[in-house]
Amino acid sequence: MIDKLEHFLVLAREKHFGKAAEACNISQPTLSASIKQLEDQLGVMLVQRGSRFQGLTAEGEMVLEWARRIVGDVRSMRMEVRTAREGLSGQVRIAAIPTALPMVRELTSEFQARHPNVTFVVLSRTSMEILDLIDNLEIDVGITYMANEPLGRVAAVPLYSERYVFVTADPELFAGRAAVTWAEVADRPLCLLTPAMQNRRIIDGYLAQAGAEAKPMLESDSMIAIVSHVLMGTCCGILPEKVVSIFEPAGAIRSIPLVEPDASQMIGAVAAEREPRTPMIDALLKCAAGLARRLQQDAV
Numbered sequence: 001m002i003d004k005l006e007h008f009l010v011l012a013r014e015k016h017f018g019k020a021a022e023a024c025n026i027s028q029p030t031l032s033a034s035i036k037q038l039e040d041q042l043g044v045m046l047v048q049r050g051s052r053f054q055g056l057t058a059e060g061e062m063v064l065e066w067a068r069r070i071v072g073d074v075r076s077m078r079m080e081v082r083t084a085r086e087g088l089s090g091q092v093r094i095a096a097i098p099t100a101l102p103m104v105r106e107l108t109s110e111f112q113a114r115h116p117n118v119t120f121v122v123l124s125r126t127s128m129e130i131l132d133l134i135d136n137l138e139i140d141v142g143i144t145y146m147a148n149e150p151l152g153r154v155a156a157v158p159l160y161s162e163r164y165v166f167v168t169a170d171p172e173l174f175a176g177r178a179a180v181t182w183a184e185v186a187d188r189p190l191c192l193l194t195p196a197m198q199n200r201r202i203i204d205g206y207l208a209q210a211g212a213e214a215k216p217m218l219e220s221d222s223m224i225a226i227v228s229h230v231l232m233g234t235c236c237g238i239l240p241e242k243v244v245s246i247f248e249p250a251g252a253i254r255s256i257p258l259v260e261p262d263a264s265q266m267i268g269a270v271a272a273e274r275e276p277r278t279p280m281i282d283a284l285l286k287c288a289a290g291l292a293r294r295l296q297q298d299a300v
Contacts, residue, residue: 002074004038005067007031008046012064013136016053069274072137076278089117092280095125095133096143098223099199100267102242103159104143107269111287118280124223127198134272140281141288145198146266154270155277157288160295161264162240164203165255169233174256181260186212191226191235194219203238206263 007024011031014020021031039046046060047053056064082089092111096104101124108120125133130142131152144151146158166174166185173188174180186207192214193200200219207214217235220226223243230237231252244255269288271281 001038001041002071004034004041005071007034008038008063009067009071009136011035011047011053012056012060012067013138015055068135068137072272072274073276075137076274076276087117088115088279088283090280091119091121092141092284093121093123093139094141094143095123095130095139097127097130097145097198097267098124098193098221099162099240099243100143101223102246103267107143107159107284107288107291110291111284114287115283126196130270134270137272140271140278141284142270143267144270145202146268151270153273155273155285156268156270157285157292158266158268159288159292160242160267162242162267163264164206164238164258165241165244166236166258167230167239167244167253167255168236169231169253170236171254173236177256179257179259182207182210182258182263183212183260185236185238185258186210186214189217189235190214191218191220191229191237192216193223193226194221197221199240202263202265206258206261209261 007020007026010023011017011020014023017028017031021028024031026034035047042059042063044059044063045057046063048055048057092108094104094108101122104122108122112118112120123133123139125142127144130139130144131154133139134142134154135152143159146156166180168174168188174184192203195201195204204214218226218229223239226237226239227243227247229235231247238258239255241255244253247253269285271277271285276282277285
């Protein structure tokens, strides 16, 4: 039954029998037979079928919620048994919004120091993609914004406040200024994330509060692409302080705090709201809480 529920979860995620079979590393006829056996056992149709996948039935949507709970609980049980025998080991799957990736290194390094037998997979995803990955049991923890978009049923640990700065490689631009306003930077040649990214929507919101609108010369879903263009001097940027901290010590770019309005967004670690949690997720959220306390102390 558990294997069949696992197959059903993958099919609901991929919405395609062939892609789901490939993700499960089985043949498409085997996947189809597994779903049919699950339907026979439950006595309902779960999938609307035609020449291709057409969606879940109403009963399928109901079973999907139960499947997530059951599969999540079974995974928690298996990991708890293994942890009791071997200690915490295995792979942690983390997805983070692009602007929070510098924070991930602090979390993974601290966690790995405590649990040396743990390895990591780190993905860069949008805030909405992170919530979908959590719902589908595809990641253990997400690092994302705590406000602006509904988080749904998640356990959340606030980590740090994301503050924004104007960045440029031009030594003369706003030289000697301790701060610049959002309105002042709006007409500069900006490199920004694409409108699909929540960070961009937040930046557009602060510009609107200042009565301005950005007309970026470059948009990208890659933070590396944005920073590389700023470093080349072809454009300026609006970036979180933690992203800039990776590049600023080299002296290649300057950062100037943004004001009017003062802007910050809380970033946190989120995981599925499920009890009991896996030992891995529980330990990671506790590590995140400890890291947040240390960051607050350092900021005082």
